[in-house]
Amino acid sequence: MSPLYLFFLVASAMAEDRHAVVYKSPTSMTAECQRYLGYPTAHPSEPHVPCQVACVALISRVWDNPLSDTRSVTSSRYIESDLAPKQYYERLQHCLAHVKQTVPQWDTCRRGAEIFNCINQSISGIHYDRAFFIPKTDLQHRQVLTDCIDFLQIPPQELDAILRQDFPNHPRGRCLLRCFLVREKLYSEAIGLAPFRVVVQLGDNLGHARSREDMRRCVHRLQRQYLDRCTLAARIAAECFGDLVWHLRFLLSDSSQREVLTRNVTSYL
Template sequence: MFWLLSSLFLLASSGNAASNHKAVLKSQLQAQIECKQYLQFVGGACEERCKLLVLRSWNDSTGVVGLPLSRHYPAIYVNDKSIVRTNNCLQCNLREIPQCDSCVRASISLNCFDRSYGSAFPSPQLVPLPDLLHLNVIRQCAQMLQISPRELAVYGSSEFLLNQKASCLMRCIMIREGLYDDVRGPNNDRLYVQCGGYGTSEEDFKRKSQQCVDRLKTTCLDNCTLVARITKECYPPGAGLLDLILSLLSILGLSLPLGSLPSLPSLPVTIPTLPTLPTVPTLPTLPTIPTLPTIPTLPTIPTIPTLPTVPTIPTLPTVPTIPTLPTVPTVPSLPV
């Protein structure tokens, strides 16, 4: 059993196109090629049943699953008349086929769809995620956001609106399953297929859900809260993705009754007494500073009178230069 679960989780973790995250898109031709590989060495295996199983459009107990199988045919041929014609074909041709003969029943069912809707077109369509892959996505998002199993149970009981972290978990799940984009919003085509039609017509479903989404976008919510509010308020209750996630949490034992959020742990009754601080000694009184005597006002110094201006001394005339006297000749000495 352990190895079986391990193999299934490895299959759940296998990569898909990055833009679609965990969403799986396949055409009938792709499913047929896969089944030829799976059944190559198995004698007596039926290819049509395998193809419907790959497309998640068959259940051995209840038979063919109309949605998503009808998505593989041109939309112009999928109408009320073709649906009635398909149902009549199934009732008439499966009446005599034993329930245990699932291969024949699957082959007849696929033939009824081909006769009512025409040839399947080759473009890949959404393959609804089974519960095992839903659980894998929930666990991966909880691990990425570091959410414990206890927190996961609490967030589920609040329908992922308890706080920012709870809402971001729902956003991660929606993006991881390829059902939401922050720019384009929810993918209502895929949501309608993933949740089995919500028990209403596709036209009404898309119109009402889009009106709700447009209304919430005008309230300026952050990205995480917007996704959580859209998931809770914009889709019919009882059959939506939120209901599926809550039921899976219940299977895992990670659910609490709605409204029974765990109480916070009580604080200790006795608050420890703080130690008494030592008394600060009183500082001695500073002596009073004596008042300084008043400094008397100094008498006003009388203004010094302006001294009279000293008259300018006239310039003395220049003394003429005395001419040099001629040299007196030396008198010769007289003889004695």
């Protein structure tokens, strides 16, 4: 085996691992945080050590610290509640609003503990050992976009044109959207739609089952039109996945990230 072939094989494996779908349980995330923070191993139901709760909330994507906000669709998966979803969500939002008013944003560990208390109110149990899909961060989305821009060899000038015309209206923009969906394992011709991952990634707070069913119907409607692969994927993203296209456009339009996104492509020109 040649050294060059081995290099590309290892690089491909590392890239695939970086963008693999990740599942974690509360128990595994607690152990992960204890390693990061240097605390003794303990079960997540035992008394919490300083900052452990905030760490778990960040790893699970339950809490977005820069925005000082929670993802209710993420937190609700880990618990069982006797309340109806809408009632639990309303009570959770009321509690979180109180935390924002009373706990300074700079006090990350205390705010994380209070948010955990909000999530745990009116629950009958926690799924400690069940693994759940962990949605990607904007930083990870940008890395996926960087890889796709590199794969498709889209130069900066063409990327500007894609942003001006919007993804679905530009031939290469449609292929960029398809690459993103496939790379994030939200959709592909091989596996079809991954509706639950899409709902969690988009942060839909209520009506998960209805949202998933609406997505399936939307995708099936487009599949019956016999579109080419890039057009089909782009229209699925634009018409079936809510604000996903708008959010990706925002990530690409961020001037502080443009040089990073196009650096690899520019080096080939």
